[in-house]
Amino acid sequence: MTFWLVQIFNGLSFAMLLFLLAAGLSITYGLMGILNLAHGSYYLLGAYLGLTVIKNTNSFLLAILCAIAAVVVLGIVMQRFFLRRFYKNELAQVLLTFGFLFMIGDASLWMWGGNPQVLPKPSVFEGSYRFGSIVVPSYRVFVIGLGLLVALGLWLFQEKTAVGAVIRAGVDDEEMTRGLGINTPLLFTVVFGVGAALAALAGVIGGPFVGVYPGADIEILLLGLVVVIIGGVGSLKGAFVGSLLIGLLDNFAKALFPEFTLFTMFGAMALVLLLRPTGLFGRK
Amino acid sequence: MNSHCLVVRNVCKNFGGLKAINDMHLSLEPGERRAIIGPNGAGKTTLFHLISGTLAPSSGAIHFLGREVTRLLPYRRAALGLTRTFQITNLFHNLTLLENVLLAVQALDNVKYSMLRPVSSYRHLGRRAFELLEEWGLRDKAGIPVRNLSYGDQRQVELIMAVAGNPKLLLLDEPTSGLSPAESATVVEIIQKLDSNMTILFIEHDMDVAFALADRVSVLHFGTLLTEGSVKEIQNDPRVGEIYFGAEQCDA
Amino acid sequence: MRLPAIAAALGLPVVLALLPLALSNYHVDLVTQMMIYAIFAMSLDILLGYTGLPSLGHAASFGISAYTVGLVSLKVTSVFWLVLVAALGASVALSALLGLLAIRSRGVYFLMITLALAQLLWGIAFQWRSLAGGDDGLPGIHRPNLGIPVSFADAVNFYYLVLVFFVLVVGVLSVFVRSPFGIALKGIRESETRMMSLGYNVWFYKYLAFVIAGAVAGVAGMFAAYHIGYVSPADLGILLSAKVMLMVILGGAGTLIGPALGAGIIVLLENVISGQTERWPFILGAIYVSVVLFAPQGILGTFKAKLRRSADR
Numbered sequence A: 001m002t003f004w005l006v007q008i009f010n011g012l013s014f015a016m017l018l019f020l021l022a023a024g025l026s027i028t029y030g031l032m033g034i035l036n037l038a039h040g041s042y043y044l045l046g047a048y049l050g051l052t053v054i055k056n057t058n059s060f061l062l063a064i065l066c067a068i069a070a071v072v073v074l075g076i077v078m079q080r081f082f083l084r085r086f087y088k089n090e091l092a093q094v095l096l097t098f099g100f101l102f103m104i105g106d107a108s109l110w111m112w113g114g115n116p117q118v119l120p121k122p123s124v125f126e127g128s129y130r131f132g133s134i135v136v137p138s139y140r141v142f143v144i145g146l147g148l149l150v151a152l153g154l155w156l157f158q159e160k161t162a163v164g165a166v167i168r169a170g171v172d173d174e175e176m177t178r179g180l181g182i183n184t185p186l187l188f189t190v191v192f193g194v195g196a197a198l199a200a201l202a203g204v205i206g207g208p209f210v211g212v213y214p215g216a217d218i219e220i221l222l223l224g225l226v227v228v229i230i231g232g233v234g235s236l237k238g239a240f241v242g243s244l245l246i247g248l249l250d251n252f253a254k255a256l257f258p259e260f261t262l263f264t265m266f267g268a269m270a271l272v273l274l275l276r277p278t279g280l281f282g283r284k
Numbered sequence B: 001m002n003s004h005c006l007v008v009r010n011v012c013k014n015f016g017g018l019k020a021i022n023d024m025h026l027s028l029e030p031g032e033r034r035a036i037i038g039p040n041g042a043g044k045t046t047l048f049h050l051i052s053g054t055l056a057p058s059s060g061a062i063h064f065l066g067r068e069v070t071r072l073l074p075y076r077r078a079a080l081g082l083t084r085t086f087q088i089t090n091l092f093h094n095l096t097l098l099e100n101v102l103l104a105v106q107a108l109d110n111v112k113y114s115m116l117r118p119v120s121s122y123r124h125l126g127r128r129a130f131e132l133l134e135e136w137g138l139r140d141k142a143g144i145p146v147r148n149l150s151y152g153d154q155r156q157v158e159l160i161m162a163v164a165g166n167p168k169l170l171l172l173d174e175p176t177s178g179l180s181p182a183e184s185a186t187v188v189e190i191i192q193k194l195d196s197n198m199t200i201l202f203i204e205h206d207m208d209v210a211f212a213l214a215d216r217v218s219v220l221h222f223g224t225l226l227t228e229g230s231v232k233e234i235q236n237d238p239r240v241g242e243i244y245f246g247a248e249q250c251d252a
Numbered sequence C: 001m002r003l004p005a006i007a008a009a010l011g012l013p014v015v016l017a018l019l020p021l022a023l024s025n026y027h028v029d030l031v032t033q034m035m036i037y038a039i040f041a042m043s044l045d046i047l048l049g050y051t052g053l054p055s056l057g058h059a060a061s062f063g064i065s066a067y068t069v070g071l072v073s074l075k076v077t078s079v080f081w082l083v084l085v086a087a088l089g090a091s092v093a094l095s096a097l098l099g100l101l102a103i104r105s106r107g108v109y110f111l112m113i114t115l116a117l118a119q120l121l122w123g124i125a126f127q128w129r130s131l132a133g134g135d136d137g138l139p140g141i142h143r144p145n146l147g148i149p150v151s152f153a154d155a156v157n158f159y160y161l162v163l164v165f166f167v168l169v170v171g172v173l174s175v176f177v178r179s180p181f182g183i184a185l186k187g188i189r190e191s192e193t194r195m196m197s198l199g200y201n202v203w204f205y206k207y208l209a210f211v212i213a214g215a216v217a218g219v220a221g222m223f224a225a226y227h228i229g230y231v232s233p234a235d236l237g238i239l240l241s242a243k244v245m246l247m248v249i250l251g252g253a254g255t256l257i258g259p260a261l262g263a264g265i266i267v268l269l270e271n272v273i274s275g276q277t278e279r280w281p282f283i284l285g286a287i288y289v290s291v292v293l294f295a296p297q298g299i300l301g302t303f304k305a306k307l308r309r310s311a312d313r
Helices: A002-032 A039-057 A060-081 A090-112 A138-160 A162-172 A174-179 A184-210 A216-231 A236-256 A258-275 B044-052 B074-080 B097-106 B123-135 B151-163 B181-193 B207-213 B231-235 B238-243 C003-022 C025-050 C059-075 C080-102 C107-127 C155-176 C180-190 C192-198 C202-228 C238-251 C257-276 C280-294 C298-312
Strands: A128-131 A134-137 B006-015 B018-028 B033-037 B059-064 B082-084 B169-173 B199-203 B216-221 B224-230
Touching: A002 A039, A002 A134, A002 A138, A002 A162, A002 A184, A002 A216, A002 A236, A039 A060, A039 A090, A039 A184, A039 A216, A060 A184, A090 A216, A090 C107, A090 C238, A090 C280, A128 A138, A134 A138, A138 A162, A138 A184, A138 A236, A162 A184, A216 A236, A216 A258, A216 C107, A216 C238, A236 A258, A258 C107, B006 B044, B018 B044, B018 B224, B033 B044, B033 B207, B044 B082, B044 B169, B044 B199, B074 B082, B074 C192, B082 B151, B082 C192, B097 B123, B097 B151, B097 C180, B097 C192, B151 B169, B151 B181, B181 B207, B199 B207, B207 B231, B216 B231, B216 B238, B224 B231, B224 B238, C003 C025, C003 C155, C025 C155, C025 C180, C025 C202, C025 C238, C025 C257, C059 C080, C059 C107, C059 C202, C059 C238, C080 C107, C080 C202, C107 C238, C155 C202, C180 C192, C180 C202, C192 C202, C238 C257, C238 C280, C238 C298, C257 C280, C257 C298
Parallel strands: B033 B199, B033 B216, B082 B169, B169 B199
Antiparallel strands: A128 A134, B006 B018, B006 B059, B216 B224
């Protein structure tokens, strides 16, 4: 029993990371038709930048803020000057964002070296909590809490604000959105920036338990794609449910049949694409 | 049943809750020229899609030359002799005029699966392609990519592609769409010169063209057949004028 | 056919045949690698450039052939002809299966499903230690045994073996893309609905194109395994699928020779630059970005467009 609870817990914390990543990826494609394969690079860069800030200032909070700020700037530059021109041209986007992925990945390798690194946890979360018979690291509780908070915030924004309504409408039918006279270019840039910020946040808070290493960008990107496809493109709810599924699946698979984790992930993705291409909650 | 070229019987098409086509009836004699007219949204293009096979009906049956084709895919109907043109020019834009016509010419030929001989080695294909281009006065433009042709020429190529295989039934979707009066007149002439054994069903917004080309006219409104008759009967039918909310075709 | 094209068609094999006389073994090896990836790139061009099917999983057909070479030649037989049949059989069988699943999709969904299916295979190879060697892969693959007293461990001999297949592939594919089937693929790329209404069974054409592209990729994968003597999950992965896609776009999608050229350039650059600096991935990334921004029609595509424009004047 304890085993299962611990696994669920670990799976949930990983799921929150995936959600932060997938939310941006999904909404970006659903709203703007941009398939950004460099999204994983935002995660990687966020983690590395966070690492450097923590090493120099010992402040986890500052690390988060700096990482987000830097990555958001990078993301906005990428979107405004490069990606915007290739709306709905997926082939161009694949090659372009792959290019950025390589460039950022190699630059990171050059700056931080090839050894896997782990971010230090904030001291306040170094202990663990007891729930009955199970002991869980308090950091993981923090991650889950933060993830849920962000998910709630995003959901409230999408459901309760005017801008959120525009985004939902835009995912459903972007021509109509343009026709409503909303400043679409600004909206797109802001949404893209928020997506990048979330990915960077994921990188920093994932740093302490997933670590950061060359190749983490592609690994997390692939998982993010699996989540987005299964959850449904353009759907926040889909990203959340998908993240839970994949986060838990990944964890349980690793614990129970470690030789089949990758097969399971991509098999699920392929299955969804074949049977229900729009995913669980994507637009029809 | 067997003497008709095309029979559309009790055909309905629903999109979710919307009844786009409701209990449609249509029957064409071989060699007949039938115009389909009706205001926007009447379902004319949907009907075309049902007849050509791009869409499958929700209910009802379609028979072509005595055969049931209700659910046959478009390429199977083409093999039986049913072809169409498209209202928005649907050509192979980056290919040359010759390549476009060649594709139309080889479409019903067994050699179309041949992989190890260049298409130029099949002389009969090239001959037929150039024949067609010659007939339509476009031979000297054979090497030009279709996207560089004038709009008027492109509309002609639409027609060439559809008649290349000597179809028994030709569906023309607004053949004069976007053309100037002079160009429309040319197209009308060309259509009138087509094989008189060929049955032609066409959608037209231009009443002059419709009445000039048609033997009979079917009028669609809200997805059903409002009325049907000879050109004179339709011209004199006051209901037809009403559904267009205006006096536009009183000039016809 | 135009004179420059004929001259190139006859001249190139001759030049390639004479090349080893002028080059060191290292360079002969390099050109061998260029030819192998040229075959791979041309196979993707059939799918991407001619049929308009953007596959992000083409490495699957390449990799399965490479793995088959590894498994068969390490555990069963080193006789070239048997390994050839097995490897090509594997890539044909795989693409026949994957094609059934993938061909119903179009556009970005096709990108995603081909990616997912290839990653599925990658995941299997990565985690199946006992059969496929897991992430260590299968090392120690010997050069083929053709049953003749010629050692293909020798760089020049292997070069000529690859050259024969390269010329064969270029020859066959050149006719293929000009055949009735080939131009039908171009028609499908331009307008599937038009092709359907003309009388073509579009699904079947796409499916056959997928299988044929997979078979040719299998030829490349086979020689790649022999060339390096080692196969790993990377031979099935997304990085390779993206790289071969870049080769096609760089050279010019839909020109057949363009992608071969693009492959040669990328292989050459990779070898030369990796020898000078560790920053090859960064430069490769910059190439990806540059091609999309500045030369989306690729080298040959841009060249052909310029020719046409000057002819129109």
